[in-house]
Amino acid sequence: xxxxxxxxxxxxxxxxxxxxxxxxxxxxxxxxxxxxxxxxxxxxxxxxxxxxxxxxxxxxxxxxxxxxxxxxxxxxxxxxxxxxxxxxxxxxxxxxxxxxxxxxxxxxxxxxxxxxxxxxxxxxxxxxxxxxxxxxxxxxxxxxxxxxxxxxxxxxxxxxxxxxxxxxxxxxxxxxxxxxxxxxxxxxxxxxxxxxxxxxxxxxxxxxxxxxxxxxxxxxxxxxxxxxxxxxxxxxxxxxxxxxx
Amino acid sequence: xxxxxxxxxxxxxxxxxxxxxxxxxxxxxxxxxxxxxxxxxxxxxxxxxxxxxxxxxxxxxxxxxxxxxxxxxxxxxxxxxxxxxxxxxxxxxxxxxxxxxxxxxxxxxxxxxxxxxxxxxxxxxxxxxxxxxxxxxxxxxxxxxxxxxxxxxxxxxxxxxxxxxxxxxxxxxxxxxxxxxxxxxxxxxxxxxxxxxxxxxxxxxxxxxxxxxxxxxxxxxxxxxxxxxxxxxxxxxxxxxxxxx
Numbered sequence: 001x002x003x004x005x006x007x008x009x010x011x012x013x014x015x016x017x018x019x020x021x022x023x024x025x026x027x028x029x030x031x032x033x034x035x036x037x038x039x040x041x042x043x044x045x046x047x048x049x050x051x052x053x054x055x056x057x058x059x060x061x062x063x064x065x066x067x068x069x070x071x072x073x074x075x076x077x078x079x080x081x082x083x084x085x086x087x088x089x090x091x092x093x094x095x096x097x098x099x100x101x102x103x104x105x106x107x108x109x110x111x112x113x114x115x116x117x118x119x120x121x122x123x124x125x126x127x128x129x130x131x132x133x134x135x136x137x138x139x140x141x142x143x144x145x146x147x148x149x150x151x152x153x154x155x156x157x158x159x160x161x162x163x164x165x166x167x168x169x170x171x172x173x174x175x176x177x178x179x180x181x182x183x184x185x186x187x188x189x190x191x192x193x194x195x196x197x198x199x200x201x202x203x204x205x206x207x208x209x210x211x212x213x214x215x216x217x218x219x220x221x222x223x224x225x226x227x228x229x230x231x232x233x234x235x236x237x238x239x240x241x242x243x244x245x
Numbered sequence: 246x247x248x249x250x251x252x253x254x255x256x257x258x259x260x261x262x263x264x265x266x267x268x269x270x271x272x273x274x275x276x277x278x279x280x281x282x283x284x285x286x287x288x289x290x291x292x293x294x295x296x297x298x299x300x301x302x303x304x305x306x307x308x309x310x311x312x313x314x315x316x317x318x319x320x321x322x323x324x325x326x327x328x329x330x331x332x333x334x335x336x337x338x339x340x341x342x343x344x345x346x347x348x349x350x351x352x353x354x355x356x357x358x359x360x361x362x363x364x365x366x367x368x369x370x371x372x373x374x375x376x377x378x379x380x381x382x383x384x385x386x387x388x389x390x391x392x393x394x395x396x397x398x399x400x401x402x403x404x405x406x407x408x409x410x411x412x413x414x415x416x417x418x419x420x421x422x423x424x425x426x427x428x429x430x431x432x433x434x435x436x437x438x439x440x441x442x443x444x445x446x447x448x449x450x451x452x453x454x455x456x457x458x459x460x461x462x463x464x465x466x467x468x469x470x471x472x473x474x475x476x477x478x479x480x481x482x483x484x485x486x487x488x489x490x
Contacts, residue, residue, distance in 0.1 A: 009366055009367055010368075011368050011370070056367075056368050058368070076364065080364060085367065085370060086367045087367060088364050088366065088367050089364065090363075090364050090366075091364075118335075119321065119325060119334065119335050120330075120333045121254055121303065121333065121335075122254055122255050122301075122330065122331045122332060122333050123254070123256050123301050123371075123372050123483065125256070125330060126368075126371075238368065
């Protein structure tokens with residue numbers, strides 16, 4: 001038996017997220033079904049980041065165990081022939097049998113994209129959140145800097161989740177503007193449920209002036225979801241990639 | 246009566262192009278229907294660029310005549326409330342009654358986008374042509390320079406069209422690479438049927454080495470569609486905008 005690691009890109013628009021759901025198609029469900037058909041085994045993948053409904057990916061990671069004789073690097077090519085066009089494997093390779101994508105140290109990078117202009121732009125509507133009120137990206141960057149480092153991010157975690165430890169480390173959080181697209185890129189040791197979308201929603205409020213950058217420290221201290229800004233819509237979020245340490 | 250000019254953006258994926266067709270939804274058809282409903286008049290728009298099925302736009306232009314009392318700049322806001330999410334008006338203003346978007350001098354800009362890497366990337370699959378053979382963008386740029394200027398572009402015009410005059414002027418034709426996306430941006434006095442897609446298909450052949458850059462002059466001289474490269478797929482093409490001189 002061997003363990004195979006896949007790097008998986010997808011347009012999350014038409015999926016109920018990564019994780020298998022009783023009602024509705026998921027990325028995990030499609031991968032299990034397609035791999036099982038291709039390899040003639042009962043395959044169950046384990047994902048690194050269980051992205052929400054509507055969230056996209058350039059480089060999520062999944063592993064599965066198989067007895068196949070297909071060379072590991074060729075699985076990606078074979079698999080892509082059978083996957084729907086909104087899911088595409090970017091790489092496949094063999095890893096140690098004890099490698100688990102959620103139980104080992106990693107740095108995950110996400111990007112949240114905002115179209116900041118007067119009117120929406122149809123071509124990028126699926127992966128970019130349209131927001132028409134003008135955003136001050138210097139204020140957003142100033143706020144972002146105060147959120148970097150190791151903190152208790154309880155204020156940035158959806159209330160309907162029961163996580164024990166809400167301390168996480170953000171290694172970098174950058175706000176950039178290119179034309180009328182503002183992108184918030186964050187790299188961290190891991191993220192709480194909805195954390196990146198709440199970070200984005202809070203930085204947007206810093207950009208409009210509804211919050212002042214200095215208030216970020218108070219929001220962190222509050223350890224209360226109500227202190228932070230709203231959860232930004234899922235479709236603006238893309239999982240960029242994961243580096244295993 | 247007054248004449249209103251609209252700047253129209255759209256994701257062309259689900260449309261049979263700009264121009265009204267007996268079978269299938271078109272951008273022109275949706276605009277006519279939506280404007281007629283909004284203004285309670287029988288509205289017929291005239292488009293500047295009758296883009297093909299599957300081609301996108303950031304800034305196509307259309308005009309129509311109306312008796313409405315809605316201030317011209319407010320028509321865009323009103324219209325966007327009723328348009329489907331894959332069409333969005335970017336601007337509306339009044340123009341002279343003799344302004345015709347196809348019968349006056351203009352500079353049109355189009356962009357053709359290519360994803361040049363080993364595997365497709367689902368998020369941008371709708372507006373970027375995936376091409377896996379490595380492309381040499383210096384050779385593409387070298388070829389592009391030979392196509393600039395005023396030439397008979399008969400070789401770059403689909404055979405199934407009966408145009409009299411095939412002389413056009415290309416003011417600029419630039420090939421740029423950002424990450425693994427190559428974009429070909431062209432500005433010209435006007436373009437023949439399928440011309441931008443044939444330019445893109447021919448530059449791709451220069452990028453693979455199937456054609457040498459110097460052959461561009463011979464292809465122009467041939468005045469024969471068979472001398473140029475293939476017509477690149479529609480979905481990689483976006484109409485960027487039109488400047489009226």
